[in-house]
Amino acid sequence: MMSHAPIDMRLRVPMHDESDVVVARRRTRELALQQGLSAAQTEALATAVTEIARNILVHAGSGELFFAAGEKASRRGVIVTARDHGPGIAHIEQAMQDGFSTRGSLGFGLPGARRLVDEFELESTLGIGTTVTLRKWAGAESG
Amino acid sequence: MNGKQAMSDQQKHIEREYSRVLGAYLKAGDESALSRAYELGRRAMIEGLGVLDMAVLHGVAVEELVSSAAPADQHRLTQVAADIFKELLSPFEMSFRGFRAANEELQRLNESLRKQKEAVEVANRELESFSYSVSHDLRTPLTAIDGFSHILLQDYAHLLDDDGKRCLRNITSATQHMGQLINDLLSLARVKFGEVHRTDVDLSALAISIGQRLQARSPQRDVHFDVQSGIHASGDAHLLAVLLENLIGNAWKFTSKREHAKISFACEQRDGRTVYTIQDNGAGFDMAYAGKLFAPFQRLHLARDFEGTGIGLAIVRRVADRHGGRVWAEGKVDGGAKFQFTLGGERKP
Numbered sequence: 001m002m003s004h005a006p007i008d009m010r011l012r013v014p015m016h017d018e019s020d021v022v023v024a025r026r027r028t029r030e031l032a033l034q035q036g037l038s039a040a041q042t043e044a045l046a047t048a049v050t051e052i053a054r055n056i057l058v059h060a061g062s063g064e065l066f067f068a069a070g071e072k073a074s075r076r077g078v079i080v081t082a083r084d085h086g087p088g089i090a091h092i093e094q095a096m097q098d099g100f101s102t103r104g105s106l107g108f109g110l111p112g113a114r115r116l117v118d119e120f121e122l123e124s125t126l127g128i129g130t131t132v133t134l135r136k137w138a139g140a141e142s143g
Numbered sequence: 144m145n146g147k148q149a150m151s152d153q154q155k156h157i158e159r160e161y162s163r164v165l166g167a168y169l170k171a172g173d174e175s176a177l178s179r180a181y182e183l184g185r186r187a188m189i190e191g192l193g194v195l196d197m198a199v200l201h202g203v204a205v206e207e208l209v210s211s212a213a214p215a216d217q218h219r220l221t222q223v224a225a226d227i228f229k230e231l232l233s234p235f236e237m238s239f240r241g242f243r244a245a246n247e248e249l250q251r252l253n254e255s256l257r258k259q260k261e262a263v264e265v266a267n268r269e270l271e272s273f274s275y276s277v278s279h280d281l282r283t284p285l286t287a288i289d290g291f292s293h294i295l296l297q298d299y300a301h302l303l304d305d306d307g308k309r310c311l312r313n314i315t316s317a318t319q320h321m322g323q324l325i326n327d328l329l330s331l332a333r334v335k336f337g338e339v340h341r342t343d344v345d346l347s348a349l350a351i352s353i354g355q356r357l358q359a360r361s362p363q364r365d366v367h368f369d370v371q372s373g374i375h376a377s378g379d380a381h382l383l384a385v386l387l388e389n390l391i392g393n394a395w396k397f398t399s400k401r402e403h404a405k406i407s408f409a410c411e412q413r414d415g416r417t418v419y420t421i422q423d424n425g426a427g428f429d430m431a432y433a434g435k436l437f438a439p440f441q442r443l444h445l446a447r448d449f450e451g452t453g454i455g456l457a458i459v460r461r462v463a464d465r466h467g468g469r470v471w472a473e474g475k476v477d478g479g480a481k482f483q484f485t486l487g488g489e490r491k492p
Contacts, residue, residue, distance in 0.1 A: 022175045047233040050181055098241045107241015108185070108234065115240040 011067040015084075021053045027067050028080065035069055035076040036138040045078060045136045048116035051109055052082045052132050060086025060129065070135065077118070077137035085129040092124055153190045154200075157183050161231065162204040169208060169216050169223045180230035188234045197235070201228050275332040278325045285325065289318045320450075327454040330385065331439065334461045339379045346374040346419070349387055350408045357395045366398065371409040376417070378466050378486050386462040389455040390421045390482050396449050397425035397480065422481040427474040436472055459484070 011031070013024045028049045032042040049065070056063040063084030070079040089095045096114070098106045107115070110132070114120040119135035161183055168176035187197060205224050212220060292315045300308060347370050354368040376383065391406065398404035405424045410417050428436070428443045435441040439457040456470075459482075463470040467487025474480035 018178065019175060022178050025177065026174060043229055043233060044236070047181075047237055050178070050233075051237070098245060106245060107238035108188075112237040112241055115244060116237060 013065045013067070015053055015056045015063045015065060015082075017057065021050060021057070024049055024053050024065050027065075028078070031067050031069060031078045032136070035078050037078065037136060038138070041136060041138070044116040045080070045134070048113040048134055048136075049080055051113040051116075052080075052134065055109060055113075055132075056082060056084045056086070060084035063129075072135070072137055075137040075139050077135055080134040082132045082134075083129065088126040088128055088130055089122075089124040090126060092122060096122070153186075154192060154196060157187050157190075157192070158200045158203065161200055161227075162207060165204045165224065165227050166208060168227055169212060169220060177226065177230045180227045181233055184231040185234040187231075188238050194232065194235055197228075197231055201231065271332055271335060274328060278328040278332070281325055282322075285318060285322055289315065289322065292318060320452075324452045324454070327452045327458070331454055331458050331461065334382060334385060334458050334465065337382070339382065339465050341377050342380055344376050344378050344380050344383050346376050346383065346387065346410075347372050347408070349384055350374075350391060353384075353388055353391045354406075357392065364399070364404065365402065366395065366404040366406060369405070369407040369409075371407075374408070374410050374419070376419070376486050379462075382462045382465060383486075386459050386484070387421075389459045390484075393455060393482075394421055394423035394425060394480070396451065397427075397444075398423050399425075399449070401425060416485050418483050418485055420481060420483045422479065424479040427476050427478045427480050428472075429476050430474060433472055433474070437470065 011027065013020060013027055015021070015024070025046050028046045029042055032045055037045065053065060056065075061084075063082060063086070066081040066083070068079045068081075070077045095109075096111050098111050110122065113132070113134065117134040117136045119133070121133040122130070123132075124130040161180065164176045164179045164183065167173060168180075184197065201224070205220070208220055208224075209217070292311060295303075296308070296311055296315065300311075303311065350370045351368075354366075354370070358364070358366065358368075387408075391408070394406040395404075398406065401424060407422050408420070409422075410419045412418075426444065426449070432441075432443050436443070437456045437460040440453040441456075442451065442453040444451075460470050463484045463486065468485035470482065470484035472480060472482045
């Protein structure tokens with residue numbers, strides 16, 4: 001979906017340290033507001049973005065996030081793509097399981113992010129990196 | 144472990160930090176405060192703090208700011224506090240979704256486990272009733288084989304040489320063994336499906352009469368059979384007789400190579416339950432196989448040492464099961480065996 005529109009460089013957020021997470025969250029809120037997401041949906045998306053941004057910092061060290069406005073079945077929404085050139089994920093299924101990485105953090109990380117958005121895609125190649133795509137549509141029944 | 148203390152230290156730390164973060168956001172509007180609030184919520188969640196803990200520490204922090212904030216900040220406070228509080232709670236929301244999903248998965252697994260169990264039970268019942276009817280049907284041809292073998296032995300023995308007679312005798316003894324096997328199978332099935340009528344059963348008297356029958360069958364044996372008097376149980380008289388016949392019969396059988404055999408039957412109270420014990424000084428068994436003892440057709444001894452069908456203890460276990468009790472065994476090779484059982488239906492302090 002992203003390839004149809006030229007990438008707006010203002011909507012690219014490089015991810016190097018914690019302060020970039022702050023920027024990514026601001027972009028998320030701005031775009032969510034513009035696309036008509038509810039307050040609860042916006043918070044859910046911001047939380048998901050925070051988790052994948054954290055994931056980049058913890059596992060890859062650095063990477064980048066792209067933000068795009070999208071539309072699906074006449075519902076507007078926000079598409080966030082996170083990309084890093086880290087080690088990649090060897091066992092995706094395991095990484096998507098709750099509580100896989102840290103004890104006492106059930107529902108955090110990638111599986112947590114997945115449940116906060118409407119669509120979630122994960123692509124990872126060992127030694128090449130990982131791409132995560134989140135999509136959240138306005139007017140969905142839940143936050 | 145000092146978990147409680149550690150948790151309250153951690154809680155105090157989060158409380159302090161949260162106050163600071165809220166104040167910083169109110170005064171400077173620095174967005175990184177939102178991220179910090181989020182991280183605090185994440186840490187609180189991992190530390191095992193709850194949403195109510197968060198509400199309390201949020202309340203305390205707001206209270207402090209209300210009294211100390213500049214008048215210009217006062218009316219902004221409500222919005223700022225809501226923003227920061229949302230961040231603090233977001234990790235909890237995320238985790239709750241995880242718990243909810245995990246719970247749904249658990250229910251799904253439970254349901255499929257229940258269905259599998261039901262399917263296994265149905266299959267088992269079908270197998271049982273199949274084996275019951277097959278056993279039943281096997282009796283008829285077996286009776287014919289047995290009957291005609293006897294006729295041959297009685298009326299035509301003079302036409303056979305010694306080898307022929309030996310073969311015929313082997314046929315009749317094998318036929319009798321198979322008959323016993325079929326009877327045991329049928330009795331196993333009956334024990335499973337018959338009704339349990341509980342009455343007061345005098346187990347001591349039952350044990351003594353079983354002992355007397357066994358002694359009458361092999362009068363040459365020297366067995367010291369020690370039965371504690373006055374053992375009563377609430378249970379099905381017929382099933383309990385089957386149980387005792389099997390356990391005492393086993394003890395009798397496996398002490399057959401002892402010059403001075405000893406068998407005892409006693410009971411004791413343990414954890415509010417009555418535990419019944421039948422002990423002998425016979426051939427015993429290897430504890431490594433204790434788990435297989437009660438499965439049908441499991442025999443730990445060679446047929447030429449001790450005969451049997453391998454069904455007796457399966458019957459014993461079913462009788463105990465049907466009474467809501469259980470049976471277990473201890474033994475040592477050549478060091479005797481001890482079988483203990485409970486019958487359920489009681490629990491006194």
